[in-house]
Amino acid sequence: MYKVIFLLLSLCLAVSESVQHNPAEYVILKYNETYTNTINNNKEYLLEVTETINDTVNANPPRIWIQSNATVSFPLMIVARQTKEMISWQLPLEIEGDVGEFVYNYTTKTMCHDILKHYRMNGRHQKMIQENSFISIATSSNKTINFTIEVRKQNTFTIELSKEHKFNITPSQPSYFFYNFTTDDSLIKKGDSNYETVILEVNSDDDICMVVSIQNISCPVFDTNQDVTFRGFYETVNKKGGITIPKYKFPQGFYIVFVAKPDDYACEKSGFSNVNNSERVKQISLVIKPSITYSDYVMAVLITLGCIGGFYIIFGLPYFFYTVKATTPRAMEYVDNFSTTPNARIVRLKVTRTFDGTEMANVQRTISTMSGPSVDITDYDTLNEVDIDKNLRLGRGQPFLIDLARKPPKELTKKSYLYLYNVLTVAIFYALPVLQLVVTYQMVLNETGQQDLCYYNFLCAHPLGFLSDFNHVFSNIGYILLGVLFLIITYLREQSHKDADFDKEFGIPQHYGMFYAMGVALIMEGILSGSYHVCPNSLNFQFDSSFMYVMAVLCMVKLYQNRHPDINANAYTTFGVLALAVVLAMIGILEPNQYFWITFVIIHILMCFYLSVKVYYMGCWRLRDLSLQKFKQVWIYDFWSGPANVVRPCHKARFVLLFLGNLCNWGLDAFALYRLPKNFPVFLLTIFMTNTMLYFVFYIVMKYINKEKVRLLTWAFLIVSGVCAISAMYFFLHKAISWKRTAAQSRQFNVECKLFRFYDYHDIWHFLSAIGMFFTFMVLLTLDDDLSHTHHSQIPVF
Known part of the structure; x- marks a missing residue:
């Protein structure tokens, strides 16, 4: 009984409301005709737009432009409906930016064009479909509001391959377009491009920030500032942008959505906008190009590996042949056949006591000719006395290597191998977290589609597997393979130098553990640089440069160690300084x-x-x-x-x-x-490299001042290293990204591939710098070969 009474009362209330409610005014709206009227809370409009579509491929969706003087307190409510889709918005349009809210009294909306749902394919023929659109306009304002509306056909909706399209957008007037992967057999059979992977290239002459989103062809299309990042791939763009889009992710094609931001904070990370908010009209140029084919991938990889393999053969075999045939072995049995009997320096120490109780060393050095290659035991007793009083080194006389190479060769060898053990330990514990981090970055990018996460050169970033930028990762193979080659050369050289008695008296102490550490550092530079390029950004740039610090410091320490083996910095001190450098690099990136x-x-x-x-x-x-x-x-x-x-x-x-x-x-x-400077890691590397090169030049100059020489083979290595370094610096300065800027600003440096349609300038920098570092190590390995059979008493210290 109570239920029946409740239903009757509800029915009466509904009838009463229907009698009091004013019916909507029905208007048939034609395309490209402007309709102006007034509205308040007692009036409502229902506008119908009807079209007949004959060709689904070329059918363009309607765009609704509407303007009103409504206020934020009593906005104009607009609802646009199609057969299965509906969108709604209000005027004035409030857009929340990163530095505040912005209000617009006009908008333009594109009706959702869901190709999969609305159009039915029957072979290659399209069905003729009648599409009715209804636009409802209402407001709660009791004051009269003016509005003007116009429905237009979007001139270009389907983007054709390799054809440029220009258009404008504003924060309240987003736009989107459709692209379908080509099925043209004539293009596909050419095989010169990969039409199942395309590269979207966007250019603009102004700095207005916008978001470019790649979405699947389903409704609704997310084309507002609040939801444009909810689906697909997306990135911020000001002057230049690009995205590589594979067909397997969008088999039916995709929408390209452009939304202008109300401020530039997302692109510049600052609240300042160069353009007045009312004038934020962004001009855009859009083109879609096919990517390279998989045969281009294979060709580039094989050519790269072939060149490195050829280098192994062309350089490695002649060098091994030369070292075996043209170099006198470092052994005592070859001393008499190589040079005259060396002079041994006898050092006598006379100690006197001064007035304040301190001891001063008065050193008398005499040179005497010995009858054999070995030094008399009494001389070594005298040298032990010299070792006790280090004040000898403070004298004004010219020291010789015999003064600073008194430790047994086994002890020096053990000390040298500590560099190798330390660099291996650092490499393992440093590389594993790095690999884990960058792989996580790549997985997050693949899952979320947030292209701003990684600073790729989007115009030359070729994906392979789960990697978005395979070519920049692979181009570091030169560091790894040339590092392996240097380890092989060092090992073969060490095997031919096994006479401890000879090393104790002749030549520069070799310290092969240091050379092994250099080779490992070169390999690790390739691994960590490749890891950085998995997802380059400002937070992991230090991975790319960490072992560059190691190599620079090892080169400098090795040069100093040549003439100062007993007093050279040990491995623990060296890597302690490097640890401090890495800490400073991290702070310099975060708080410069x-x-x-x-x-x-x-x-x-x-x-x-x-x-x-x-x-x-x-x-x-x-x-x-x-x-x-x-x-x-x-x-x-x-x-x-x-x-x-x-x-x-x-x-x-x-x-x-x-x-x-x-x-x-x-x-x-x-x-x-x-x-x-914002790029602190590069500045720190510049300090290391500058000091290393300065000491390098000083060392060579001092060799010639002291009547020594540098062999032609070493000069050849040095010239090749210098040419590669200068060339590499040219390509390094022509950067394709800039991690110290924002993601949008970094894209302004993006350039197309320059070599084999696969490598850009930075990849070429990888190859040249790897060759340059390898030959630099070869210079250090052979720099003092002219002294290989010279007695320590005849090798000056400088």
């Missing part, structure tokens, strides 16, 4: 502000001062030696020996090296404080 640069410059200057003193005094100076009393003593003794000695350096060559080195480092520090 003025305070960081000031702190870094202070640390750098103090480090330069400390190393300068250690190098100048050949490791004899310690912090506890820094006292006013000792400083006064040195000045008094120098003054009494001659007033000019107070300012005249004891070791002129080392003074010149350290003066130039500090000058270069101070110049780099001044540049850093003036410019505050």
